[in-house]
Amino acid sequence: MPELLQFLLSGITVGAVYALVALGFTIIYNASDVVNFAQGEFVMLGGMITFFAHAAGLPLPLAALIAIIVTAGIGVALNKLAIEPARGAPVVSLIIITIGASIFIRGATQLVFDKQIHRFPAFSGDQPILIGGATILPQSLWVIAGALAVFVCLWLFFTRTLIGRAVLATANNRVAAQLVGINTNYVMTLSFAMSAAIGALAGVLVTPITLTSYDVGLALALKGFAAAMLGGMGNPKGALVGGLLLGILEAMTAGYISSQYKDAAAFVVILAVLFAMPQGLFGRKSTDRV
Amino acid sequence: MRLSSKATTLLILAAVIAIAPVFFPSSYYFRVGSLIFVNGLAVTGLVILIGYAGQISLGHAGFAGIGAYACALAPVHLGLHPALAAVLGALLSAAIAFLVGRPILRLKGYYLAVASLGFGILVSMVLSNEAQLTGGPDGMAVPELGLRAVLKAIGIDLSNTEFWYAFSGLVLVIGAWLALNLYHSPTGRALRALHGSEVAARTVGVDVAHYKLVAFVISAVYASVSGSLLALQNKFITPDVAGFMHSIEMVTMAVLGGAGSVLGAILGAAILTTLPQVLTVFQQYEQLMLGLVMMLVMIFMRAGLLPSIARRIRGRAE
């Protein structure tokens, strides 16, 4: 039993990170119908910039804040320089563009910083907390709390604020949103900034546990993408649940079957979900109009 | 008489392959050339899948991996000749593509992308993890094809790099010929029709699921043969051949040159294969440049390099 609990706890920790990446995917997907494969690079940037700012002598909270702001700026630049000019391009082109952006950011990071693996100290020490025979790192609690906080903030933003509703309106129907006076370009910019900031936050939170280096982004993007799909593309609740499920699933596979195949298990289940219900757990069914 | 576009394409391709060696200052260029042809072959397969049928796959390196490891494993464990091993790999790839493609191709757009990506990752994971069989991430040796010795016996003496340049060039021309035949055939029309409008294709009687599968299986065989050629000429293979990055490179090559045209896609393969070779001096800039090229071409030349340039020239002529 403690063993199961242990796997569950570590699964939820990893799953919270996937959920954050998936939420980032969801925001951009809703605003622009683009699946941003560079989403994982935001997480990497959050960790890397925080480390180097901290190493340069800044206090950790300030370093983290700078990392989040800079990453949000990079997200906006990505939108302005690569996504907006390519509006209306076919899905294949958009996939290539965002994968290109991902490779570009990775290459730039490796040039600006380095190719080493880095870590900065955990926020509340490294003393594991005992829960029912299993242990959890205080930093894991930070990660889980972070994911929940982001989810709640997003929910409030989308349901309670005017601009949040404008984003949702744009997601539903871009032309109609423009007609009622919503500045859809601004909505896109905002979405990329938010999405990048959330990614960077995930990087800040998780780096003390998983460490970071210039090339961790791609794997995170794939898992976050998978989580978003599992939950149903474009659905924030789906992103949260999909991320947590995927994390738990991986941890269980690693614990009970084979740690080598933990990534495989995730993809096998995702394939199964896609075949059984191609719209994901919370996705809407759509009818093609002819 | 006006040459058909098929004949023109094949002539250009064959002429470039035959004449280029005149300008090669060293054997190193033969090596780069044969790499271009090997990649070009896989990308020609993707032209059928992406350009004709409009379906994406981010997992085709998985089939290249199957083809490559078939050449490494079948001679050792089944006692097959490497050439037969490549055929076995192609058959195996076709069978797996048939089984996997059936459910995967019901999906569209990003869903299809992630499903195919998942498939590719599974293959590369098996290749890395089953170390007793595949040597794991360190890779394994591949036996000699032996064709060069046969050629030498009948009086054609080629160096190793020259042989692989000529041989993979020949396979590429055959691959391009088949793809161009397909384009102008009833099957090719059905594929392009479902690309243009699935619902209209259905109403003229095209069994859309069947034809998507046909394109998927054919492109898988191309990728497999490409993987086999790579393994045989390197005489060594690692799981990277099946990796995600290789899948992405393949799709990028296809789309970069213009996924609708065989010649364009091969040009894309040539550019992306040469780029890292040129940039070895600035190795740390390689990823930066690759990412930049991918973005710029897709933003400013949506149809891909060759069709965009062709359109511009035609536009000026009119």
Next chain:
Amino acid sequence: MSLLQIEGLGIDFGGLRAVHDVGFSLKPGEIVSVIGPNGAGKTTLFNMISGVYAPARGRVVLDGEDVTRIPPHLLARRGLSRTFQNLQIFQSMSVLENAVAGHHLHERGSVFADLFSLPAARRRSKASEDSARTLLDRVGLGRAAEQEAGSLSYGALKRLEIARALALKPRVLLLDEPAAGCNAVETEEIDHLIAKVAAEGVSILLVEHDMKMVMRISNHIVVLDHGEKIAEGEPAAISRNPRVIEAYLGAQATEVQNADG
């Protein structure tokens, strides 16, 4: 004996009754028009008959065989073909290739023959190309054959869709607004074309907004309003039917009547 019989067909979208309990039939060589105000469910009805949507209720019977919920490509084999209200042209193909693509069922064969361009494959391609050229001539697009389909005018694309649908050699042809976007001369050409095709024994189901054309060529008219059949009959009877007039003129007519009463 009717060739196509529709019985109690219905479908809902998100709880809303888009089409409800619609039924009528077509004899060989007959031209039946479905008319009704915008949003009456005409195209939805077409989509159900042609297998694009799966109806929730009712049956479609083709030549005595229940073909309800059979996918479009199998309906095509049974001789049912259609055009689309919002064009579904194969944009990146030439005009000729679009028409050739309509011959799919007649030209399909072994993939190997196609890959290796064997004589059998070339024969099949040649036969469908010849037939396609004849069809293009028939719809007045013979001279545009080599052009990219995307470069044609809206009216020309409508005719290209008809040529593509005729390539199947259908027994039942569904035409969704074939004259939309066409000028008077083109409309008359399409008019003649439809009459000629029907005279060859093909049953034609037509959705069209050009009432003059509908009244001229239809043998029988079915009127839909809010997804339900409100009237059917011969053109002359339909044009006098008060319910039809009310459906078309809507509240305005009702108000006039009320004011009178």
